[in-house]
Amino acid sequence: MHPFIKNRVLSPCNMRMKSLIVFIKTNAIITVFVLFSSTVFAQKVVRYDLYVKDTLVHFAGKEKRAIAVNGQIPMPTLTFTEGDTAEIHVHNQLKEETSLHWHGLFLPNKEDGVPNLTQMPIWPNTTHIYRFPIIQNGTHWYHSHSGLQEQIGMYGNFVMLKRPSSPSFRKGIDDLPTLPIVLSEWTNLNPENIHRMLHNANDYPALKKNSVQSYGEAISAGHFKTKMKNEWKRMMAMDVSDVYYEKIFMNGLPSSELKSISGNELKGGDKVRLRISNGGASSYFWLTYAGGKITMVANDGNDVEPVEVDRLIIAVSETYDVIVTIPAEKTAYEFLATTEDRTNSASIYIGNGIKQLKSPLPRLKYFEGMKMMNDMMKMNGELDDMGMAMSLNQMDMNVVMYPEITGDAKPKQDDNDPNRYNANALGDLVTLNYAMLKSPTITALPKEAPVKELYFKLSGNMNRYVWSLDNKVVSEADKILIKKGENVRIVIYNGSMMRHPMHLHGHDFRLLNGQGQNAPLKNIVDIMPMETDTLEFNANVEGDWFFHCHILYHMMSGMGRVFSYENQLPNPLIPNPKLAQRKLFADDRGFHFMAENDFATNGNDGMAMLQNTRWSIGSEWRLGYHDSHGYEVETHIGRYMGKMQWLMPFIGFDWRYRKFGIDEQETNLFGQSNSKDLRSLVTVGVNYTLPLLIVGQAEIYHDGNIRFQLMREDMPITKRLRMSFMLNTDKEYMAGFRYIVNKNMGITSHYDSDMGFGAGITFSY
Amino acid sequence: MAMALMLSISTCFAEIKNAKEETVHIYGNCSICKSAIESAANVKDVVQVEWNKDTKMAVLTYDEKQTNQDEILKRIGLAGYDSDKFRAPDNVYAKLETCCQYERAAKIIAKIEASKAVNLAVEEKVVAPILETKTEGEHLQLKEVFNSYFAVKDALVKTDGTLAATKAVLLLNSINAVKMENLTKEEHSEWMKVMKDLVFDAEHISETKDAGHQRDHFTSLSKNMYSLIKVSKQETPTYYQFCPMANKGKGANWLAKENIVKNPYFGSKMLGCGKTVETIN
Incomplete structure (x- = not known):
């Protein structure tokens, strides 16, 4: 338990690091990296020590597990100056593996921090050293790339300053008082459970x-x-985002005050630069300011020509640098980050005095x-x-x-x-959009380089929470080979129903947005449904680079690809590439479990299912309380076909036993006699999702009997009331209602042709 | 009666655990304010607020473990009522019932230095005194004319005849302030061609409040502005836009600073009608 977490008082300008961090001000010269640096400055190695540890937090009414680094959430802000060498010692004190990815940085591939791709995971109770030269400047951030750790605290600001002598130094922007802000969300649910629930609709x-x-x-x-x-x-009903969050944070707090920066008190007329990173796992945020317009000066760590807007949306993992002005004396102005679904927000009040509020965004x-x-x-x-x-x-x-x-x-x-x-x-x-971004410098790629064109269609299936590129998840696709020196041009069309922030590791790309030679440099492009965007980059750093949707739960479902340079040297940190690949693929191959059982007056009615991207293994049962009601179990193993996954052929096994049916029907609609009293049969069939989300099922048993069935489950009647029905050619039918009490419990009533009327309580997982 | 009231209050309060009581000043006028303030603040079993319209003081009773004074005052602020800690958003205050529009403490507007590196296209600059522009590089002196033109256009986008008329007066002023000897050769010869027509149209727009009549003159005004801006170098691009339905179906053009169509001939009736036909750099 960390008392520091529980009663953190963060004065916003002093959120950096605690005593554990040691700066080593040596002038060590690392000759290998001198090549990258065109400056004459002596190379300075800046060292940070990061201790990753389990912790308990009390953010939203309950004590929950989180991960703190150096005793804090978010992780400490790491600050470097262009030309430094970063040396970051990561001490894993968790009971599980971890990793840290430096988002948006140009670095050697083995320092990129993607477990099982650019390095093996950092095992518990070991230390891993990341060391790389800082060859760029701008607002970036860093986060865990292991599992769902990013959701529970492993995100932090990563700022690389320009040298004041740099030709790109902009007076009036780069010399303003500055605050780095990392946005994030908190949920009391275990993220593994969220991931499972998303897959089970x-x-x-x-x-x-x-x-x-x-x-x-x-x-x-x-x-x-x-x-x-x-x-x-x-x-199914759609929302602009999938996950419900109890709290939204700016630098770990739902509400905070910025009264002074570096000891200078803020007053009317002052301008403040905010370096904002979206470290949220799945939330986009609207940024608005009570003190008037926002001037946006950089995006994804790259300078852009200043643009004045009323608001902007920051996609998951993007960064924006904005300048806000304090328009009046003795007033603090609310800077507001609101989730795209508008259910929650975080604020920071900039200035001293009465707090001028900003109207919240109205409900969708x-x-x-x-x-x-x-x-x-x-x-x-x-x-x-x-x-x-x-x-x-x-x-x-x-x-x-x-x-x-x-x-x-x-x-x-x-x-x-x-x-x-x-x-x-x-x-x-x-409202800001990408067409308004213009780089202050010419960003054109080398003209003589050969061009490789790639086309991707973002694909997805909301009902089953399958997210992919060209209907293939990471484990189903080959690496995409590119050659060092060529210009890679990627055209992406979003054919899915949700927006996706696509992130490329290790490179900035030009987003072709009508600004010609001054196209902005980015490393994330947010693509809304039906949009087509074109981006291009020069392939200049060897390695295996991940290209993926940065919504954590989409990435873990397999929405990505790996770009791999042809004929590159093996990565010394991946001693066994086959093992690493198998572990990487395991992320989207995993099965998600769900189960429910209705304890009703007339029997038990339930199901259990294991599903992954393509496969479904499920069992349904109806168990009466005595022999005359009967006992019945149907087990199916099926594979979802096609992009929409409406079709699922399956094989299965049916077993049932009953002494006397209430329903005396012993032949089906086709006159075939039917073995309701004692049956154990192998079956082959298909499920097909029909309009109105009715699942049609046709199957043939090994004794030649045929059965057709129509079923609709969980039809939303009111906010909490769901209706289901089923009928089939064995002249069986069922209809019922369920009232949802909480996420694991419901009250049900139903009528079943085998077991009659019943009422009960359903537990679901 | 008083007894009953007492009882009901005490039962209300009895439900708030870890109760803390504070008295704060909240701006407001009447009993409508009272119910608005209290309903914005109250949360069952957690917060109970009593506001007195005579003293403007509110008694906050709340569960210390679940909430705090700031959260309560913020909710009241978002409902439109200032306190000593929070100031309501102006748009929410403006929507309050007239009787609730209490007198607000005035803000002291800060002096903001225009930073040169940050190129802000601030609205205020449009109506900035014309004299100032002279010191700023003389080749840009037509800028004020264009900016005044954009202000007229924006007024017509809103179909606000009164505003368009006042903006047209500013346009006239800026036309008269142009010193021809400071114009470039190309600008000068074009200026001679269009100046009279510019004055004519601007005068007519300034003399009426009828947006329909103003729009007739805006058609030719825009045409002349276009030929002027073509020969004049400006810092930011201008967009020449066209709506085929304006001018009684004959079509008409206008100039805009943003590459976004906001139609000055129809306003909200057909705000998005039209397209950019030329980008003038």
Whole structure:
């Protein structure tokens, strides 16, 4: 237990490091790295020692496990100056493996910190030393790349300063008082459990966020047809984000004050530069400021020409440098980071005096979003952009859900207005988009280099939480070979229904955004559904570099690729490449378990299932309390086919025993006699998801009997009430309701043709 | 009656554990304010607030372990009511009932140095005194003319005839302030061609509050501004935009500073109608 965590008082300017950190001010010259440095400065080695340790925190009403580094969350801010050599000693005091990735940095591949790809994991009770020259400047951050550790505390600011003598030093920007801020979220749920629940389409987060979008809510909002059409197109209710968070943090605090920087008290008229990194695992944040416009001066650690905006959205893992002004004396102005779903926010008050508040962003109009999705979704599951060539976040389909842009009521919009999704054209607010980013320097790639073109389609399946590139997850795809020296151009189209922040390790790419030679340099590009973006980079550092969606749960589901340089030297930190690859692939090959059982008056009704990207192993049972009600277990092993995974062929085994049926039916609809009283049969069949999310099942047993079945589960009637029904050609039927009490418990009532009427309590995992 | 009240209060308070009581000043006027303040602040079993409209003082009773004074005052602030710690957002204050619009403590506006490195296109600059521009590099003296033009355009985007008229007066001033001897050769010859028409259209826009009539003149004003900006070097690009439906279906152009269509001929009726036809650097 760390008392420091529990009553942290952070004065914002002194959030750096605790006594454990030792600066070694040697002038050691590392000749290997002198090559990279064109300066005449003596090389300074800056050393940090990081102690990674389990801890208990009390962030949101309950004591929960977290990981603290040097006793703090977030991890300490690491500061370097361009030209330094970084030496970071990571002491793993956890009971599990770890790693640290330096996000957005140019470094030798073996220092990149991706376990099982660029190094083996840092085992418990061992120390790993990262050492690399700092050959760039800007706002970056660092985080664990192991499992889901990033969610529970392993994120921190990583700042690389310019030398004042550098030609890129900008007066009025680089000399302003500065605060690095890392944004993050906190959930009381274990992230492993969140990951499992996402894969099982659990709607508990929607319940917490009040975004279930049930039929009842649809009717009262006058959107019954919208909901019907949505389910007809086989979509489940969508939200702009998947996970519910109890708290949002800026540097580990939901609310904090910035009254002085480096001992100088802030006063009216002062400008402050905020170096903001989004260290959230899955949340995008809107940034707004009570003191007026925000001037954005850098993105992903690279300078851009200043742009003045009212607000911007920061994608997961992006960084933005912004300048804010304190417009009045004796006032502190609220700088607000609000989650994209608008359920939560964190604030920092900049200045001294009465706190000027900023209006929170209003709640999303979910049914307008649903209607928009209906229009975009074709019956076959492909998206249709209706002729709008979308890119660079300029058109945001979600504006239909933003009351501050499209009004509180239903919008009276002209469906042919070419700007109907353009927030900047519709409202008075100026929202940043990628087309507004312009590099102050020419970023063109070497002209003579050969060009390699790659095309990726981001693909996904919300219902089963499968996220991939070209419908292949990391473990299903080969490494992408590139040659040192060539220019790699990547065109990415997002054919999935969620936005994805795609991150490339070890390189900055140019985002082709209409700024010609001054295209901005980035290492994350956020791609909204139906957008196409083009990026390019010069392949100049050998190694195996990860390219992946930075939403933690998407990455762990396999949404990524590895870029690998041809004919490169083996990585000394990967002694056994085959073993490393198997361990890397294990991340998205894992099975997710779910189970539920209804303890009802007429019997037990339940299921247990193991699923991964493609496979499903499931068992359903109906167990009566006495022989006449019968006992029945059906087990299926199936494989999901196609991108939408609507089709699942399976093989299975049925076993049942019953003495006297209430239902005396002994032949099925086809006149085949049927073995309800004692059956143990092998079966082959298919599941197919029909419109309205009804699962049709056709199967044939080894005795020649055929069975067709229709089933719909968990149809949302109200926020907490779910309905299910089933009927089949064995003349069996079932209908029931479930009222959700909490994430593991429900109250049920149902009527079953075998077991009659029953009521009970369902426990689910 | 008093007894009953006492009882009900004491039962309310009885439910708040670890109770802490504080008295703070909250701005407001009437009984509408009272219910708005209290309903924004109260949380069942956690927070109970009683505001007195005569003394403007509120008694906060809350569970110390679950919340704090700042959280409560922030909620009250977001409902539109200032306290000594928090100032409500201006847009929320503006939406309060008229009787609730209490007198607010004035802010002392800070002097903000215009930083040269940060190139801020601040709205205020549009109406900045014209005299100042002379010291700033003379080749840029047409900038004020263009900026005043953009201000007229923005007023027409909002279909605000009154505002357009006042902006047109500023436009006239900036046209009159141009010193022809400081113009480049190309600018000078173009200026001679269009100056009279610019004055004519600007005068007409300034003399009426009817946005429809103003828009007729804005068509030719825009055309002349376009030919002027083509020969004049500006720091930032300007976008020449076109809407085929304006000018009674004949189509009309305008200039904009942003590459975003905001139609000055229709305003909110068809804000997004049009496209950029040329980028002038």
